[in-house]
Amino acid sequence: xxxxxxxxxxxxxxxxxxxxxxxxxxxxxxxxxxxxxxxxxxxxxxxxxxxxxxxxxxxxxxxxxxxxxxxxxxxxxxxxxxxxxxxxxxxxxxxxxxxxxxxxxxxxxxxxxxxxxxxxxxxxxxxxxxxxxxxxxxxxxxxxxxxxxxxxxxxxxxxxxxxxxxxxxxxxxxxxxxxxxxxxxxxxxxxxxxxx
Numbered sequence: 001x002x003x004x005x006x007x008x009x010x011x012x013x014x015x016x017x018x019x020x021x022x023x024x025x026x027x028x029x030x031x032x033x034x035x036x037x038x039x040x041x042x043x044x045x046x047x048x049x050x051x052x053x054x055x056x057x058x059x060x061x062x063x064x065x066x067x068x069x070x071x072x073x074x075x076x077x078x079x080x081x082x083x084x085x086x087x088x089x090x091x092x093x094x095x096x097x098x099x100x101x102x103x104x105x106x107x108x109x110x111x112x113x114x115x116x117x118x119x120x121x122x123x124x125x126x127x128x129x130x131x132x133x134x135x136x137x138x139x140x141x142x143x144x145x146x147x148x149x150x151x152x153x154x155x156x157x158x159x160x161x162x163x164x165x166x167x168x169x170x171x172x173x174x175x176x177x178x179x180x181x182x183x184x185x186x187x188x189x190x191x192x193x194x195x196x
Contacts, residue, residue: 004147008186009154011064012037020101024094030064037183038068042075044185057083059154060090069154088143091156092136095127121172133176137162168193
């Protein structure tokens with residue numbers, strides 16, 4: 001378990017978030033409301049991070065996380081492009097479900113989303129590249145193990161859910177069902193998670 005100081009932000013809202021459409025690793029832009037959320041998180045981080053040059057700034061390589069990071073850095077009065085990306089931080093891959101709402105998925109395969117809700121942590125949608133939250137948690141453990149100093153990270157809701165299992169001790173199904181806000185910063189410090 002990481003003892004590093006890490007500030008996490010979920011990407012800002014997208015139109016697909018509003019529609020309840022599963023994004024997974026589809027490359028979707030944030031919307032205007034999401035830009036305001038990213039700015040809010042940047043303002044919060046500006047007050048928390050006093051020596052930005054001592055922090056690593058890293059984001060998932062998807063457009064929604066990159067724009068969120070760029071807006072955060074701009075609000076922190078930093079070069080918007082002065083960060084790196086890491087594919088370990090990509091959202092869980094929902095395979096054949098990506099691009100569809102849960103209702104649309106149920107229309108294609110009746111009752112499948114109800115079966116998923118019973119064991120959401122281990123459930124893997126159809127598709128060769130699809131992942132479960134359990135599989136995603138291994139990616140996040142790998143990423144956490146590689147931390148070498150204080151970090152600001154922009155990632156996805158699924159990745160942040162796994163943190164509450166890996167670090168917070170929540171059961172997998174409980175962690176997989178957590179609501180992850182897009183307008184708050186999550187702090188990991190001394191092995192403890194706190195919303196700011």
